Amino acid sequence: MAEQSLSVFKTTSYQEKPFDHELSFGRTFTDHMFLMDYSEESGWHDARITPYQPLQIDPAAMVFHYAQSVFEGLKAYRSPEGDPLLFRPKQNLARLNQSNDRLCIPQVDEDFLLEALKQLIHIEQDWIPHTEGMSLYIRPTIISTQSFLGVAPSTNYKLIIILSPVGAYYKEGINPVKIAVENEYVRAVRGGTGEAKTGGNYAASLKAQETAGKDGYAQVLWLDGVEKRYIEEVGSMNVFFKIGNEVVTPRLNGSILNGITRDSAMQLLRHWGYDVVERDITIDELYDHYQQGDVKEAFGSGTAAAISPIGQLDWGENKMVFNNGETGYLARNLYDTLMGIQYGQQYDPFNWVVNVNQPVQSHVS
Known part of the structure; x- marks a missing residue:
């Protein structure tokens, strides 16, 4: 794949961030989002971070009619030192491409997308909740955007990443x-x-x-x-x-x-x-x-x-x-250990955690 660049357009109208205790799941979104487009002529191109905004899509876009779309879900966590951490993001992006293959969607450059995601999280890191158990949910999505009512793989796609600060899944502790x-x-x-x-x-x-x-x-x-x-x-x-x-x-x-x-x-x-x-x-x-x-x-x-x-x-x-x-011993131990690793509070024997504040690669500019 050809080397890509990332453009950044920051908002001029920042939202007032909610208090941690006001957060639920998937109802609040950050100031910025990531977008990238695909066409047969140009491949994946025009990677950009922009202010969060509605999309303009033709009613004939194939995603509405034949559901050619994929998505992923991962989180950013705040370490005790305040650094934003990602948990095994390479595996999420690899799985995104596996989903792409099944849905006949063109493959994305996983390394580039990871660095672009890190840049987005770096910009939005103040949105990561400070309360233990809370996190910043990350939703990458790819949709087919060609305006065509024939049943066939689309020739055009849009990749979107939005971020949502979310409360703890278990508000009163882990319960069966x-x-x-x-x-x-x-x-x-x-x-x-x-x-x-x-x-x-x-x-x-x-x-x-x-x-x-x-x-x-x-x-x-x-x-x-x-x-x-x-x-x-x-x-x-x-x-x-x-x-x-x-x-x-x-x-x-x-x-x-x-x-x-x-x-x-x-x-x-x-x-x-x-x-x-x-x-x-x-x-x-x-x-x-x-x-x-x-x-x-x-x-x-x-x-x-x-x-x-x-x-x-x-x-x-x-x-x-x-x-x-x-709650059994194994479930409790797995929960505590996974959460401890994800939040940078416990030793990570598998090097699963990625610190977003580490320098991004040179091909993201």
Whole structure:
């Protein structure tokens, strides 16, 4: 890819920043955003940081009609010294390109995009909350913008990065949640787009989530879309079970998202000496293990919550309560360690954390 440059246009009208205690998730946005365009003639070009503003898009833009789009989600954290930190951003950008490949979207230069993101965070670092547990959520998105109603890959795209200061996911501490096994609706199937981070997967999940929420459940546990037996994800998170002496998580089979937090949890668990197994596991097998008293813990992993313990899992009339409905040792230890590393409060044995205030590369000007 040709070397790119980054232009910076700062706002002349800065917002008044909210107090940390006023923050929720995804409702407040910073003063600046990143934009970059793609055309067949010029490739990815015109990379720029601009004031946050609405987009002007033709109603015939293909994203509105055929949902050719991808996105990512990561966070910036404030270290005890006040530095902005990113957690494994290279993995997020690599996964963005994996999603691009599945959705027929041109690949982006991951190194350039990381340096541009660091520059954006550097400009907006005062937006990172100071309160422990809070962070600056980062949402890169690519949409197809060609004005055309034919069903084909677009020839034009726009890449956007917006930032949103967010409150702590667990306002009153990490608490187990109640989950329902979803037997009717399907999130994704092998060969579909389940392993890509694309909006259609989330739209497909809304009906089940809405129904479960009305019944008092925090999330649903997704089963495979063919036999409806094999455990896949919990809500929009990957899922883990401690069964006997093993920690089991469903293998990546083409319909399961390759979570960065999932991979981080597995690396930490193996670092601590646990036997982590990636394999197919059915809901029947899990219930059998539960009846035998072998299932010690269950938890989800994802960017928003890091680790979310599962206190109860209901499969029809069968109810499974894990660790007496309390947060288990592994979930607690993973949560505390991941948060400690992300905020620069604990030793990082894997060099996962990137300090934004380190010098940017010369090709960003």
